[in-house]
Amino acid sequence: MPGSRNAIDVCNAVKRYGSFTALQSITLSIRDNEFFTLLGPSGCGKTTLLRMIAGFEEVTEGEIFLFGDEIENLPPHQRPVNTVFQNYALFPHMTIEQNVMFGLEMRGSSKDAARRKAGEMLELVQLAQFSARKPSQLSGGQQQRVALARALAPEPKVLLLDEPLSALDLKLRQAMRSELKSIQRETGITFTFVTHDQEEALTMSDRIAVMSAGRLQQLGEARDIYERPVNRFVADFIGETNLLDARVEAADASVATCRLANGLTLDCDAIGNARPGADVHLSIRPERMTLAAANGDPWQGTVRENIFVGTDVQTVVQLQGGIELTVRTQNSAAGVATIFDPGTDVAVDVEAGAARMLED
Amino acid sequence: MAGAAAVGGSVRSETYASARNWLLLPSWAVLGIFVLAPVAMMLVYSFLTKEFRGGVIWEFTLAAYDQFFFDRGLFGDEPAKIEWTYILIFWRSIWQAGLATVLALLIGFPTAYFIATRPAHTRTVWVFLITIPYWVNLLIRTVSMKFLLRDQGPLNDFLLWTGLIDDPIRIINTNAAVQIGLFYSYLPFMVLPIYASVERYNFALSEAAADLYADKWTTLRRIVIPSVRPGIVAGCILVFVPSLGAFLAPDLLGGAKNFMIGSLIEEQFKGNAGNWPFGAAASMILLTLVLIILVFLARQQARAEREATP
Ligand SMILES: Nc1ncnc2c1ncn2[C@@H]1O[C@H](COP(=O)(O)OP(=O)(O)OP(=O)(O)O)[C@@H](O)[C@H]1O
Ligand SMILES: [Mg+2]
Numbered sequence: 001m002p003g004s005r006n007a008i009d010v011c012n013a014v015k016r017y018g019s020f021t022a023l024q025s026i027t028l029s030i031r032d033n034e035f036f037t038l039l040g041p042s043g044c045g046k047t048t049l050l051r052m053i054a055g056f057e058e059v060t061e062g063e064i065f066l067f068g069d070e071i072e073n074l075p076p077h078q079r080p081v082n083t084v085f086q087n088y089a090l091f092p093h094m095t096i097e098q099n100v101m102f103g104l105e106m107r108g109s110s111k112d113a114a115r116r117k118a119g120e121m122l123e124l125v126q127l128a129q130f131s132a133r134k135p136s137q138l139s140g141g142q143q144q145r146v147a148l149a150r151a152l153a154p155e156p157k158v159l160l161l162d163e164p165l166s167a168l169d170l171k172l173r174q175a176m177r178s179e180l181k182s183i184q185r186e187t188g189i190t191f192t193f194v195t196h197d198q199e200e201a202l203t204m205s206d207r208i209a210v211m212s213a214g215r216l217q218q219l220g221e222a223r224d225i226y227e228r229p230v231n232r233f234v235a236d237f238i239g240e241t242n243l244l245d246a247r248v249e250a251a252d253a254s255v256a257t258c259r260l261a262n263g264l265t266l267d268c269d270a271i272g273n274a275r276p277g278a279d280v281h282l283s284i285r286p287e288r289m290t291l292a293a294a295n296g297d298p299w300q301g302t303v304r305e306n307i308f309v310g311t312d313v314q315t316v317v318q319l320q321g322g323i324e325l326t327v328r329t330q331n332s333a334a335g336v337a338t339i340f341d342p343g344t345d346v347a348v349d350v351e352a353g354a355a356r357m358l359e360d
Numbered sequence: 361m362a363g364a365a366a367v368g369g370s371v372r373s374e375t376y377a378s379a380r381n382w383l384l385l386p387s388w389a390v391l392g393i394f395v396l397a398p399v400a401m402m403l404v405y406s407f408l409t410k411e412f413r414g415g416v417i418w419e420f421t422l423a424a425y426d427q428f429f430f431d432r433g434l435f436g437d438e439p440a441k442i443e444w445t446y447i448l449i450f451w452r453s454i455w456q457a458g459l460a461t462v463l464a465l466l467i468g469f470p471t472a473y474f475i476a477t478r479p480a481h482t483r484t485v486w487v488f489l490i491t492i493p494y495w496v497n498l499l500i501r502t503v504s505m506k507f508l509l510r511d512q513g514p515l516n517d518f519l520l521w522t523g524l525i526d527d528p529i530r531i532i533n534t535n536a537a538v539q540i541g542l543f544y545s546y547l548p549f550m551v552l553p554i555y556a557s558v559e560r561y562n563f564a565l566s567e568a569a570a571d572l573y574a575d576k577w578t579t580l581r582r583i584v585i586p587s588v589r590p591g592i593v594a595g596c597i598l599v600f601v602p603s604l605g606a607f608l609a610p611d612l613l614g615g616a617k618n619f620m621i622g623s624l625i626e627e628q629f630k631g632n633a634g635n636w637p638f639g640a641a642a643s644m645i646l647l648t649l650v651l652i653i654l655v656f657l658a659r660q661q662a663r664a665e666r667e668a669t670p
Contacts, residue, residue, distance in 0.1 A: 076570040089568035093586045103572030
């Protein structure tokens with residue numbers, strides 16, 4: 001893809017280990033200066049893809065371009081990309097400063113220039129006072145930031161991060177999220193971030209590629225993926241959702257009317273394969289529905305249980321025909337008024353446009 | 361708070377102290393019987409008077425040490441001069457053992473690295489293969505080496521056959537033969553500790569180095585070798601120390617001119633020509649030398665660690 005201004009273009013990349021196919025024909029582009037996230041469950045091939053970009057895994061088939069240059073046959077030390085490893089892989093026999101200087105020296109910087117740049121980088125990650133320590137004398141979070149400084153110091157064209165936050169506790173992880181995000185904005189370096197944590201992906205990324213079983217499921221902006229998931233996997237993996245089976249009753253170019261198994265009907269945006277009579281799946285986010293006292297509306301059911309989850313309450317409502325819906329109500333003065341005890345009959349109000357038809 | 365912690369610590373260590381002493385008893389016994397007692401015996405013998413046909417007379421004298429360092433003429437009545445014979449033998453031994461150690465390191469490191477980077481289930485096979493020759497007695501292996509290296513031996517035949525040489529090269533009875541013999545005798549002592557270190561080495565560090573633009577050699581030099589240094593030092597000590605005192609390889613492969621300390625000491629306890637106190641004194645001098653070298657290496661190691669840690 002010569003001439004493209006994307007930071008990275010992966011074209012039909014396939015990775016096989018013997019007879020096992022870890023990645024099946026992945027094609028995606030990572031734009032310059034963006035915070036890009038590879039998101040997917042354990043074993044879906046995120047690390048494999050990242051390691052192929054870094055050069056640690058051979059590409060079985062396909063090509064990888066870095067700013068238009070084909071790189072899949074270059075050895076790792078000739079690729080101007082750096083990696084923050086999941087377990088940091090800091091050099092234990094070197095000080096923090098020497099760790100950060102290493103890449104700079106390898107690129108031919110003088111000792112003085114490398115030391116100055118390392119100082120700046122350690123300043124950036126707020127570890128300047130630890131520069132003389134050994135990695136073993138730092139906490140996990142501090143080591144993580146050293147790894148970040150070390151990878152950023154040579155000013156790579158793309159920074160690859162493999163679940164860099166997974167070893168940290170929740171509070172630190174949240175703090176590091178915003179720190180990473182602001183460092184990315186400050187440096188303007190393209191970040192390619194791997195995680196299996198959908199919340200992490202949603203809060204940090206400009207764009208997200210959702211992967212599963214070695215395939216790219218959906219690529220788009222965080223909001224887009226959350227609100228317009230293309231299939232059941234994405235709808236279910238990103239956030240929580242209610243998945244319902246339905247049959248298309250009527251459809252025009254923009255709106256399709258679907259009938260659930262229990263006879264209730266629902267309108268949603270039509271997508272490509274929505275023909276009358278087709279069996280489809282619908283996704284409705286729990287926060288896009290509200291409860292009210294039963295009022296004779298056909299969308300009604302019985303409260304089964306209320307689950308308190310801090311910021312909100314999840315209410316499981318059973319509709320006629322055995323269909324269960326989870327409805328989320330904010331734990332606020334207004335919200336609490338619409339929480340009903342188990343056994344109460346309630347009306348379920350589905351927001352217009354809340355139902356999303358899925359491709360499969 | 362510090363006080364409370366200290367009290368807690370001392371209570372605990374007292375509780376375990378007596379048990380620990382008892383548990384250490386077998387180790388102390390083994391150490392005492394097999395290390396300290398023989399060394400003490402040697403030390404005592406080195407200060408005794410020699411008996412004409414081997415053995416000792418229980419009379420204190422410094423004669424053995426005097427004979428080692430000073431030349432007082434045939435009848436012992438001339439002014440003392442430095443006796444170079446034995447010092448030269450010692451010097452040659454250190455040199456030979458050093459070269460054998462370097463050779464073992466040059467061959468042993470890549471071998472150990474190779475084994476440690478094989479798939480887990482084949483590593484034990486490789487280690488086993490390395491140790492197979494060492495199931496055979498050292499004497500037999502050294503004699504075989506003599507056969508391999510001699511002028512009409514397989515090595516020369518092979519070199520002649522390849523056309524690399526036109527006449528057999530003289531290997532046997534040279535320093536090179538001794539080095540080859542020593543190297544071969546102790547190679548596994550180099551390979552095994554390095555293998556153990558490399559196996560524990562975190563290869564993600566090599567990936568990190570490659571990611572930071574280091575080529576293979578730089579990665580080896582700046583990351584791998586410093587990380588496995590304890591194994592390398594251990595291997596070098598384990599090859600150098602026995603090489604220094606070896607006598608089979610110098611005797612069988614080096615011929616009379618390439619006498620080493622081990623042979624010198626061995627002679628003193630053999631047959632009628634022996635001089636037990638002199639042999640014991642030479643052993644004590646060798647032991648002192650080895651200890652000095654070990655302490656030096658240990659301090660180097662410690663300083664390297666200290667310099668790296670503020
Ligand atoms: N060297 C290998 N040989 C064989 N299979 C491998 C190898 N490395 C990875 N795999 C397989 O490839 C698939 C993808 O692995 P990968 O490490 O990329 O997953 P991941 O998405 O990073 O998962 P996680 O979130 O657990 O890190 C997995 O099924 C894994 O078992
Ligand atoms: Mg992974």
